[in-house]
Amino acid sequence: MKSDTFWRHATLWPALVLFALLTILPLLKLLALSFHDVEWVNREAVWEWVGLANYARLPQDNLLRAGALNTLIFAVVAVALQMLIGFILALLTTRVVRGRVFYRTVFILPILVPGIIIGAIWKLMYSYDFGVLNSLLLWLGLAPQDWLGDPDLALLSVIIVDVWHWTPFCFLLLLAGLESLPDDIFEAAKIDGATRWQQLRHITLPLMLPTIAVTFVFRMILAFKVFDEIYLLTGGGPGTSTEVISFTIYRRFFTEDQTGYGAAMSIAVIAVIAAGIIAATRATAGKGAKA
């Protein structure tokens, strides 16, 4: 028995070592970098210890503040819409008998399209002069809109693209959850005279809560990391209207070559997201226990 336990632990070690090498060591390196400024002199990297100075700069960074706010708005609005639409589509699809494979394939198509193609498609659709959306508005006798160039519209335009792109992800997970619900409970509810709305409100939603929570957390994590859509559609502009955290880090770290400061920004963002995930997981676990 003792030998079994030993071997069970021993077989875990290779995976743990690999995990440490691939994840923890780069994070530690990033952490170390965040306490330094790096300058290149005669082809040599000169690391200057600056303590917490890079972290102290974070609250004063206007771009980071704008990025944090936009990321929050982007993540909450986009994910809420994706969850809602994904859930409605999943509910509708479970009831479809004929052609359900066709509908499911159509619904998941956007998730299969590479980001670069999505950027190109939507950039063309949003084009002020040549885009299909403005052509439609003009045909309806309405004024064309500057979808990506107007600071008041740009973030919404990017959110629409993200909703189009990622709703299938929510749809797939929620559909899997819906199809795994036991039929006998619904049959019993029907016999008791429960309406469709009552079934949804009192059976489907409570039973789906764990699936909804997992899908929501997955999507929120991905939404906080949004980069490609912003990079391709607006470059963070106009002004700071579509600036998001990952783009700010990219600028500071790579374009401006402020590696120490960029590392501090990355560590801070990782810490905030990790705290958010822990809080969300605990809240979900609490609700699950109550349910």
Place this chain on the structure above:
Amino acid sequence: MAFFTRQTKPLRTGLAASALALCASLATAAEVPITIVINQSPWFPGFQAVVEKYEEDTGNTVNLDVNPFAGSLEKQRTAVRAGESPFDILIMNAGFFVEFYTGGFMQPLTGIDADFALSEDIFTFDDSVCWDATAKTITCDGDGQLVSVPVNPFLPLLHYRSDLYEEHGLEVPTTWDQLYENAKVMHNPPRMYGISQRGQRGAFDVTFDVFPYILSHGGGVIADQKGGDYTVTINSPETLAGMETYLKLANDVGHPSTAGQTQTNVIQNMATGRAGHIQGVPAPAQFDDPKQSAVVGKVDYAVVPGTEEHGPAPGLGHWLAGIPRNVSDENKQAALAFLTWFQTDEAQHAYAEAGSPPVSKAVMTSDMADEEPYRYMRALAASIPTAQLTFTIPEASQVLAVTELRLNQAIGGELELKEALNMAAEEIAKVLSDAGYDAPMLDPLQ
């Protein structure tokens, strides 16, 4: 078996012929293969064509690693900081080349071949090809050593619709006021915009496009980087006047989405006949190719306008080819062989014929300039002496991050112009003082 033998005979013959061809090609290749890291710019197809010509003429092999603007910069940084660079030639932009010089990453070209010299016909673009490593300054005098060869004279020219100028009896503008009046005549949105300007923020986008406006009003970003005066001047009354001129054109006779316009959008607007004017870098092939353009033969070129007091003053956005220190001696020789060939009259002519502006003054002012496809050359040759280096400090990327954001915010209306310039001044002063420069500020604009 007989079938197999019969069927493989042509195949074997083909293989033998290919092997012979390969041997012949190897025999003529005098240099090892090299790789050039370059960005995707409007002039890139011309460069690609001239590289192919080099390969045909010499038998040498040149691989091109093509990237977006910012991606190319990142690859170059990573390459020179590695043990051995995967790239033998870096195509560096005017905004960022100094950081490669300052870091000691570039190989002085005479260190590879003591006899190597820049052809007298090639523009030096304000000595930006030379670096004095001791004084840490750009100069071809004294201890300044040749570290790069220009590959593209990327500076803005005024592109205008010559057919509409003729139709309306307009004269080519030399001042912004004249340009405004001409653009007003053509402005008929959404069918035609008087002018289309690039206002989107990027790595060196909107800043590059406003330089002609602010420099020609006597303004700037930093007073005199080469001369050691780091006074921040982006909120000077002169810079303000330049930006007001830019905004007047954008708001009255420009595209309604100037803050969201990229270089591609601006070129598209001209190519589709929706813009009366653009300020663009010369890449004439794209407007004279019927497959890409609705305005073939209808676009002409002039020096960008200026003010009566200061004249025209475009910013230099040229590209320089340098060889990193961390490549093998064999590869350095091969890279230098390409740069030597690139400077020749033959190569420069071929470069122009392929649709990219040359860097040779001799070619730019030759009879070629009188031919229709090369009508931009005279304007370009006249522009180069008026052009100014934009950044000569290694912290340019951080300064640009500030200017790209604040200028874009002013253009898009997110910030009031004076507020944007004052904020930019404070942020640039901080970047400079953190880097150890004495960077005084002007009084804020009221």
